[in-house]
Amino acid sequence: MAPGKLRIVRTAYRCRAYPTPEQAAVFNGTFGCVRLVWNRTLSERSDRYRDSGARTSYKQTSATLTEWKRTEELSPLSEVSPVPLQQTLRHQHAAFQNFFARRARYPKFKTRNGRQTAHCTRSAFGMRHGMLTLAKTGLPLRFVWSFADVDVTTLDPATVVITREPDGRWYVTFAVDAEEPAPTEPVGHATGVDLGLTDLLVTSDGLRIANPRQFARRARNLARYQRRMARCQRGSNDRRKAKTRVARVHRTIRNARRDFLHRTTTNPVRSADLIAVEDLNVAGMRRNHHVAHAISDVSWGEFKRQPAYKCARAGRTLVVIDRWYPSSKTCSACGHRLTELALSARHWPCPCCRTLHDRDLNAAKNILAAGRVVARSTSGDACGADVSRQGSSLPRSAMNQESSAVRRSP
Numbered sequence: 001m002a003p004g005k006l007r008i009v010r011t012a013y014r015c016r017a018y019p020t021p022e023q024a025a026v027f028n029g030t031f032g033c034v035r036l037v038w039n040r041t042l043s044e045r046s047d048r049y050r051d052s053g054a055r056t057s058y059k060q061t062s063a064t065l066t067e068w069k070r071t072e073e074l075s076p077l078s079e080v081s082p083v084p085l086q087q088t089l090r091h092q093h094a095a096f097q098n099f100f101a102r103r104a105r106y107p108k109f110k111t112r113n114g115r116q117t118a119h120c121t122r123s124a125f126g127m128r129h130g131m132l133t134l135a136k137t138g139l140p141l142r143f144v145w146s147f148a149d150v151d152v153t154t155l156d157p158a159t160v161v162i163t164r165e166p167d168g169r170w171y172v173t174f175a176v177d178a179e180e181p182a183p184t185e186p187v188g189h190a191t192g193v194d195l196g197l198t199d200l201l202v203t204s205d206g207l208r209i210a211n212p213r214q215f216a217r218r219a220r221n222l223a224r225y226q227r228r229m230a231r232c233q234r235g236s237n238d239r240r241k242a243k244t245r246v247a248r249v250h251r252t253i254r255n256a257r258r259d260f261l262h263r264t265t266t267n268p269v270r271s272a273d274l275i276a277v278e279d280l281n282v283a284g285m286r287r288n289h290h291v292a293h294a295i296s297d298v299s300w301g302e303f304k305r306q307p308a309y310k311c312a313r314a315g316r317t318l319v320v321i322d323r324w325y326p327s328s329k330t331c332s333a334c335g336h337r338l339t340e341l342a343l344s345a346r347h348w349p350c351p352c353c354r355t356l357h358d359r360d361l362n363a364a365k366n367i368l369a370a371g372r373v374v375a376r377s378t379s380g381d382a383c384g385a386d387v388s389r390q391g392s393s394l395p396r397s398a399m400n401q402e403s404s405a406v407r408r409s410p
Contacts, residue, residue, distance in 0.1 A: 018144075027162055190372065
């Protein structure tokens with residue numbers, strides 16, 4: 001980036017919304033039309049590709065949507081704002097591009113029981129003096145602004161997203177194009193992070209953060225509400241109320257997990273200029289049914305995602321170490337590498353220098369050392385960029401490298 005040139009970043013602000021009954025009826029109608037367009041387009045795309053092997057472009061889907069509006073069967077599509085419907089086609093086109101590029105899975109059909117969203121661009125809403133008015137609604141939408149450092153009256157969003165969660169709560173998200181914040185002042189410190197299940201993370205400084213086990217703590221209440229819902233008759237009001245209670249428990253778990261992860265990932269970004277983490281194969285490890293539930297509960301994937309954008313905005317350097325690097329079975333003091341280290345061995349003595357290692361702390365120290373090597377070799381890259389070095393042959397100490405095995409703790 002050229003000196004003095006400002007970089008624009010997309011920032012989202014999510015707020016709790018309180019629509020009137022009339023506005024809720026308009027939004028619910030829009031959700032139904034969005035869901036109809038998505039599912040019907042997805043079905044026709046799939047049939048066409050299966051029958052003739054031809055892909056469908058966005059222009060073709062847009063023309064088909066225009067034809068649908070002219071039919072008597074799908075005439076309700078003309079009663080809602082056309083912008084969310086066009087945005088739905090764009091999102092599906094992008095989803096298929098990601099699928100064919102092997103960046104994502106095959107798009108799924110939408111259901112009425114999940115989260116409902118409608119995306120609106122500037123032609124479908126008006127924002128004036130901090131008041132939001134959407135198409136097909138006469139009154140401004142009431143929402144609660146909870147960001148004290150941003151003046152809502154000066155907000156100029158590029159996109160507005162209306163969301164209805166399964167528990168019945170409404171939200172509005174403002175996507176704003178803003179200038180990238182100035183880099184944070186350097187602190188002259190670097191840290192390595194080793195992820196685990198008993199301890200969520202162990203840093204090279206010796207800091208341990210325990211796994212809060214958000215889902216396990218609320219599993220009994222969730223199971224009780226799910227049993228109540230299973231006993232209710234399908235389609236009844238009692239089942240609808242029971243389903244809302246289950247959704248509320250999931251919301252509590254989701255919010256607690258998200259809050260904990262944001263607090264945990266923000267502290268290293270503020271306290272270190274260089275953060276080294278290990279590249280874990282989260283999707284592969286979740287195939288092991290013995291630890292899949294625990295890995296999902298601890299949210300390793302989200303823990304990998306959050307430091308990436310936070311380091312980029314703060315001007316920090318995030319180094320991702322290759323997943324095959326033997327950080328746990330390499331001595332951080334002398335560089336001796338074991339041939340084998342059992343997972344049950346939480347402490348092990350180095351047969352070369354006689355140092356007694358804590359498995360996780362030793363791994364964090366090795367990750368930091370490897371991260372410093374990678375950062376020096378890629379010092380010409382931009383700050384905050386993800387850096388990964390393939391292979392497990394990162395530089396080690398020049399001392400004795402004779403291999404041995406440790407199977408259990410002393």
